[in-house]
Amino acid sequence: MEKARPAPGHPSTYGQACMQCYKAKCRCVPRSRGDSCERCHRLRKECLPSDSTRRRNADRAEESGTRIAQLEGKIEMLLSAVQSIVSSSGSSAEALRLLNEERIPSSTAGPNDTPANSISTNPSISGVPTPATDPSPLAQAHTDPCSPSQYSPSPSEPSPRQAEECLSFFRSRMLPYFPFINLTPDIAAWQLRHTRPFLFQAILVVTTFSTQKRLAQIEELKRILFTSALLEVQSSIDLLLGLLTYLAWSNDAFLGRADLISRLMILAISLVYDLRLFKPLPPDTILMMAITQGQDHESDQNPNDETFQGFMEKQRAVLACFVLSSNISSHLGRIDALRWTPQMEEALRIIEMNKSCLTDEAFAFQVRLQLLKQRAAHIREQQIDGARTATASVTTSVPGLLYLKTLREQLHELKSSFPPDLLQRGAFITHAHYVDLYINQLAYSISWDSPPLNLLGPRSDGGHLPGFERLKCLWWSVESIKSWLDSFYKISPSDLVGLPFHFWSQMIMCVTILKYLSVLEDPAWNRQEVRNTVDLIATMDCMIQKLDRVCIESNFQCDDSIFNLLSKLLSKCRVWAGARLNTSQIQDAEAGPYRSADPCETSHNSSIPDLDQMIWMQSMDLEDDQWFEDAMNLPAPFL
Structure with missing residues (x-):
C-alpha cells in the first residue's frame, strides 16, 4: 500500500x-x-x-x-x-x-597475447617495496575472488594464470622505470581486476608485445574508456591510472597514431582537473554548486575519510600526468604540457619525504629531471613569442642563455645526488643526459638571429661572441649524446623490455641530432672531430644489435614488436647515413686543412632543428613502407 x-x-x-x-x-x-x-x-x-x-x-x-x-x-x-x-x-x-x-572462470586467450608464453620472467627482479602500514587502495577488495568487476570482460581476456604473469611482469620489469603506482606484491590479479578494472585492462594491453595483437586490445580499451569517460561522463582514479599506464608504455607514437596519443593525454589532464587532485575548488564555486545542484560537493571529498595511501596514490597520478604531458608535448607537439603549480611542488615534496615506499625516491628524481626540461622548454616558448612580436634579438637572448646555464648547473647537481644504490639508476642517468642535450640544443636555438657559427669580429656591445656560444652548445651536444649512448650500452637487453615510450623517442632524437652534427657544413665546425668522438655508423650498428638481442633473449613469439620496428628504422637510416657520410668525407678531403671561413659559403645543411620541432616525428609509422620511402627521400635537414 x-x-x-x-x-x-x-x-x-x-x-x-x-x-x-x-x-x-x-x-x-x-x-x-x-x-x-x-x-x-x-x-x-x-x-x-x-x-x-x-x-x-x-x-x-x-x-x-x-x-x-x-x-x-x-x-x-x-x-x-x-x-x-x-x-x-x-x-x-x-x-x-x-x-x-579454477578460482576465477578462465577464458580463451591467444598463445602470444601475454608474457606468459613469450617472455621468461624473473621473479627476483622486484623493485617494489613491501606494503605500508595502511592497506593500499589497490588491495582493498572483497575476499571473494569471483566478485564481478565494473566492466564486462573481453572475449580475449587471459586465463587467471596468464593474468598473474602479466601483472608480475608489469610490476617487476616495467613499473620500476616509471613508478607512479605503488603496486605491492601482495596484490593479486583478481584483486586488481576488482578494485581497478580499467587499470587491469591497461596492464594487459601494455604487456602484449605483438603490435597486431596489441592493436586489437587497444580498440577494446578505447571502447571502455570512451564509454565511461565520455558517454557516461565518469571520472575516477581508476580511469586516470589506467590511461596513464597505457600512455606511458604506448607504441602509438611510432605507428602513425600520434594524434591518438595527444587526444588521450588531453583526456587524462581533464580527469586530473575533474577529480580536483591538485587544485581544490574555490569557496564561491562550492557554494554555487550547492545552490544549483542541491548538495554540498565538498562533503563528498572529505579528507578525513581518505587513507594516507589513497592520498599518495593521487599525488603520484598528478605528477605522472605532468611527466607524460611534458614528454608528449616535446616529442609529438600538438598539446601543451600540464603547467607546474605550487600544489604540484608540494606533492613532489611529499613524495620525496615518503620513506614507506622505496620507489618514490626514484619517481621523485624522474619528476625533477622532467621539470628541468620543461623549464628549459618554457624559455624557448618565450623566445618564439618574442620573435613573433619582433622584439627578440641577440641581446634579449642573453638572459635566456644565462637561465639555461643555471638549469644546466641544477641538472648536474641533481645527477650527483642520485643514490648509488638507486634501482634503475642507469635508465635515470640516461634520462639526465637527454635533458642535458635538450638544454644545449635550446641554447643553440635561442641566438637564432646570429650567423650560423660566425666567429668573425667582436660584437658591437662588447659581449661574448654569439657564434662562439653556439659553437660551445653544439659541442656540448656531442658530449651529451656520447654520455647518453654510454649509459644506453650499459642497460641489459632484459631491462630494455620495460622502458616507457619516451626512452625510445630519446634514442631516435639522439641519433637524429648526431646525424646533423656529423654532416653539418660550416667552416667553423669540425665534423671529422665529431665522427672521431661518436661514430654514427658504429652507433647505429650497436643499437641494432642491442635491439635484436632484446627480441632473442626475451623469446618473443612475434616479429612485429616495437624492438623489431626500431631495428628496422635504424637499419634503413644506416643505409642513408653511410652514403651521406661518404659524400661529406670526400668533400672534407678535397677541401684539405684550409677551409673557407666565409659564412656565405655555408650550405642549408648548417641549420639544426630544435628537438621538439621535428615534424616528421608526428607522422612516423614504422609499419608503413611508404612512410620509410617518403622519409628517406626527404631533403637532409628533414630526415
Missing part, C-alpha cells in the same frame, strides 16, 4: 521526503498539485519518492542475492571436484594447484 503524502504546504514527515531532498538534507514540501515538491519544482529536477527508490534498491539486492547464490553453487561444485581428486590421487598439492587455477 502506497504511503500517503503530507498535505500541500506542510513538510514531509521523517522517511517520506523525496530522494532529491533526502540527499541534500533539505526540507521536502509537497506542491498543491501533488506531482512534486516545491524544491524539485524550483530547481527543475525530477521528484522521485523515496519509497520507489528503495524498492529499486530492494530489487537490486534481490538480484545480488541471486548472483551470490549462483557463485556459491559454483564454489560447491569446485570443492566437490577437489575432494574427488584428493580421494582418488591423494595428492593435496595437486588439488591445491587445481583449486588456485
